[in-house]
Amino acid sequence: AQSVTQLDSQVPVFEEAPVELRCNYSSSVSVYLFWYVQYPNQGLQLLLKYLSGSTLVKGINGFEAEFNKSQTSFHLRKPSVHISDTAEYFCARREAGSYQLTFGKGTKLSVIP
Amino acid sequence: DVKVTQSSRYLVKRTGEKVFLECVQDMDHENMFWYRQDPGLGLRLIYFSYDVKMKEKGDIPEGYSVSREKKERFSLILESASTNQTSMYLCASSLGLAGSYNEQFFGPGTRLTVL
Numbered sequence: 001a002q003s004v005t006q007l008d009s010q011v012p013v014f015e016e017a018p019v020e021l022r023c024n025y026s027s028s029v030s031v032y033l034f035w036y037v038q039y040p041n042q043g044l045q046l047l048l049k050y051l052s053g054s055t056l057v058k059g060i061n062g063f064e065a066e067f068n069k070s071q072t073s074f075h076l077r078k079p080s081v082h083i084s085d086t087a088e089y090f091c092a093r094r095e096a097g098s099y100q101l102t103f104g105k106g107t108k109l110s111v112i113p
Numbered sequence: 114d115v116k117v118t119q120s121s122r123y124l125v126k127r128t129g130e131k132v133f134l135e136c137v138q139d140m141d142h143e144n145m146f147w148y149r150q151d152p153g154l155g156l157r158l159i160y161f162s163y164d165v166k167m168k169e170k171g172d173i174p175e176g177y178s179v180s181r182e183k184k185e186r187f188s189l190i191l192e193s194a195s196t197n198q199t200s201m202y203l204c205a206s207s208l209g210l211a212g213s214y215n216e217q218f219f220g221p222g223t224r225l226t227v228l
Contacts, residue, residue: 006155009153036219041221042221042222043117043203043220043222044156044203044205044219046216046217049216090156099144099146099169099207100158100161100171101146101158101217103148105153105154105155106153106155
């Protein structure tokens with residue numbers, strides 16, 4: 001079955017420190033990977049996506065993620081977080097030819113001043 | 114900018130009531146989706162539609178139905194609301210063509226409480 005595992009449900013980090021939010025996915029021949037962010041009381045917004053090509057993907061707000069096929073991982077990173085990054089982050093996968101996105105359970109990032 | 118709107122941000126209903134959640138998108142997208150979001154469970158797909166009058170069950174369709182009479186509008190129906198349907202409901206839309214990449218755009222969500 002298709003699955004996405006976010007290894008940490010909550011991540012507290014001090015302001016200006018680096019952060020990594022971990023995501024593992026079930027492998028497939030052709031899979032697209034996404035990170036979405038949800039700020040309090042809002043819908044989801046796309047941060048970045050991996051379709052093919054370069055394994056390092058850059059997104060909005062200084063975030064980036066690295067696709068690692070051998071480890072079936074797609075971890076999200078930011079070198080220096082801000083208070084405004086406090087939000088819930090969702091990793092998601094979609095197989096080529098499918099309409100359906102499968103989401104992980106989310107990671108709540110709390111940035112501490 | 115793509116806009117996905119949902120008819121209510123907050124809704125309170127009583128057990129047994131029939132509930133309609135409405136979603137409208139303004140970008141002529143073929144696909145529309147309904148998810149529910151619960152703490153610790155992430156987003157789970159209830160139903161989706163890839164064309165007018167077409168629908169497919171997602172992972173948790175029990176207790177729900179949907180309607181898509183017009184391309185821009187996708188309704189989620191709770192025939193007889195129950196307390197375990199208290200949740201955040203998110204609507205999304207995307208362009209068609211499942212074989213290519215198409216980002217899903219989300220609405221702001223409707224927080225439904227069933228008493």
